[in-house]
Each structure stands twice: as C-alpha cells, then as structure tokens.
Amino acid sequence: MRYWLLGSVMAATVFAADTTPQNITFNKDVLPILQKNCQTCHRPGEIGPMPLLTYADTRPWAKSVKAAILARKMPPWFADPKYGHFMNDRSLREKDMHTIVSWVDSGAPEGDAKDKPAPIQRQEGWNIQPDVVFQMPDPYPVPATGTLQYIYIVIPTGFTKDTWVTAAEVRPSARSVVHHMIAVVRPPGSQWMKDAKPFVPYIPTQEAETAGQPDPNDPQSRPVDISYEFLAGYSPGMGAQRFDIDRSAKLIPAGSDIVLQVHYTTNGKTAEKDQTKIGLTLAKEPPLKRFFSAVATSPNWTIPPRDPNYEGHARLTFGEPVEFVFLQPHMHLRGKDMTVRLVYPSGESQTLLSVPHYDFSWQIVYYLDKPLQLPKGTRVEVTAHWDNSANNPYNPDPNATVKWGNQSWDEMLSVAMGVIVDRD
DSSP states (O other): OOOGGGOOOOOOOOOOSOOOOSSOOIIIIIHHHHHHHTTTTSSTTSSSSSOOSSHHHHGGGHHHHHHHHHTTOSSOOOOOTTSOOBTTOOOOOHHHHHHHHHHHHTTOOOOOGGGOOOOOOOOTTOSSOOSEEEEOSSOEEEOSSSOOOOEEEEEEOOOSSOEEEEEEEEEOSOGGGEEEEEEEEEOTTOOTTTTOOBTSOBOOSSOOOOTTOOOTTOGGGSSOOTTSOEEEEEOTTOOOEEOOSSSEEEEEOTTOEEEEEEEEOOOSSOOEEEOOEEEEEEOSSOOSEEEEEEEEEOOOOOBOTTOSSEEEEEEEEOSSOEEEEEEEEEOOTTEEEEEEEEEOTTSOEEEEEEESSOOTTOOOOEEEEEEEEEOTTOEEEEEEEEOOSTTOTTOSOTTSOBOBOSSTTSBOOEEEEEEEEEOO
C-alpha cells in the first residue's frame, strides 16, 4: 500500500479566479468537504490511516492533507473527467481544493462550534445495514514474510428459499495483509471446490493456472455465468456493493453456498490474523429486475522485458439488452492506463471510462450516475497499457517476461461489470 502521508512533493496546481470564502474555518468550510469526500475511508475501522471526523483529528495532519490534494493523491479517483459521469465520484472540485489549501495557509483555524454540520450517522463497522452476517469461525494466521497461495472458504448460506440481495460488503479484520477477496455464489450440486469442507480454509491441490493462463475450471474466469454469481469483493478502494438500482437485486438460489476466494499477502513486518465478515442486506420482496456480473478479460498477451508501453486488449459482446451500471478496471503493478469503449450495433462508439494513470493500490468501482441502456449486440472494448520498464518505480522486475498470473508480480487484464436484466 502506498500511503500519501509519506509523499512530500506537491504538484503545481493553478486555481481559477479566487471564489474561496473569506475567513475560512474548519467547522464552517472544511468539515462539509471532508464529510462528502473523505470520511468514507478516514474513520475508525476503515482503510484511511487516520480519522478525519473532527478538528482534533484533522489539525495535526493539515499540511499533509494540503500536500495530498495538491498532488491529487487524495481523494483517490482516477477517471478522466472528459468521459463519463459517476455517482460515486469523490474527486475534489477546484473550489473545494482551494478552500482546504487556503484554510491550511491561514493557520488552520477551528472556527465557531455552532457552524459545524451534523455528523453523518454510520453503522459502526459497516457501510451497509446488513440483515445477515457470515464470519470466518477462526482467525486465519498470515505470516510476516513469504509467498501465499490463494485460499478458498466455503460458507453454507442456510437459505432454504431463493434470496434476493440489495447490498453486500466484505470486511477483513486485517486489511494490511489482504490483496483481495472475492465472494462467489456456488449453486446447489456444483462440483466446483467439491473437496473443500465448510468454513475450513482450502488450497486446491493442483493450481490449473499454468503457462500464463487462468484456471479454465474456475467460474470466475468465464465472461458471463449467472449460475456462479459474483456476489461481492474487497480490495483497497473498493467499498460496499449496491444492487438496489432501478428496482433490481442479486439472486442467491435456495441451497447455495458462498465461496470466498482470499489472496493474503505478507506485509514483511509482522504476522497478522484475519477474521473476515460478509454482510448482506436482503430485499423485502422479489425485485422487478435482476442484477448480475460480467467481465471483459483476456490472458492472451506476453509483456516483453523493459517495454514501457505494452498494449493489451479485451472485449465482450452482450447477447441480450442490458442496463449497464458499473465497471472496475483491474491490472497489477505494471498497469499504466486503461480505456473502456462501447461499440453499438449501429457502428457508433462511446468512451465509457478512461483511466490515464492506473494505480494498483486503489481498485475503484465506477458507478455510472444512471444506468445506461445497451441494445443486444453492444460490444465492450478494453485497451490497456503496461509499463515494464525500470522507470516504473513499482515494477517488481523490469527484466522479466510477464504473463497472466495470480501474484502481484504477474499481471492481469480485466474489467468487471455490473448489469441489470429482466428478472426472468
């Protein structure tokens, strides 16, 4: 994880005509900005390294906050504003940036307590209101050093009838050692992970991920398979997942299990123990529409040593009309940029998302401001670049020939997507 508190170099920022309010104070001017853009992560129990809830929390970090926003390191948001509009856009407006910078430069005054907005009420430990919570029964030990294989944990839901989910959240207790987690619905009778015992961490005896290709038996490697529904995930920068958009929800069929794929990674300092929880918010009645997941992915590339701009492509064509809701780009440490385009059956095209400076430390899900109606035959085209040169400070080995792989020193190319279809 790359924390912005360690950065000291400030990017030059030129502000427009000064529209900043005079006599700026924390309570009146700065706190509302933090509530909207920062406190989702910067509060107890979340990924932010310190809370930014009160003046006492924020004042010691005032100069670091200024440096981070001037360098555009925080809040983490990497979408090019020229393309797309996103409901979860947490980037700072120029006016808000100027307000915070001016506040710091004027000595970071607190102001009058009566000017403070009311605190945002959040459920402790969750970003959703879960009706059902599943938890690993025992903490999983993660050593201080070494390379760890993926583990899988089968969680029986106990659902005796079809259950519709409107929101889901995966919450590890030891975030510093979690690369990612993916929760997948396994339907009754499935032979996938058949040797795994309920709640017992399981490592497959044979990793089928050979010769730089994903496991063909893993349903997560298939572009669309609604029998094995991606339910929720966790990675840095990835919040709770919502499915109650345009009267939709995700389906967990009666008798299904949840298979939790966990990629722990050592922090090189101390051993940790993790006891992850999964929370689900349930629909009160069956929805009108069904929310499900798809992925545009390709493992058919080989990145040469020292190549600073190697290009890769992936695509997916929808065989039915869908409402497009969100997308999440994914690469590893050599990831440089990614563009996602829609090509319509008419031949017209549209850039849906451009990430000109990809950052592996933040796996952001970009929710469109409103669902986009796509006709049958619409194609998703992904173009990405990797930097395998010595100029990439996060490159594990510029001399390596790099293929698809699970570990961070390997690479991936995928875009996870959420779409809505008719329930039946």
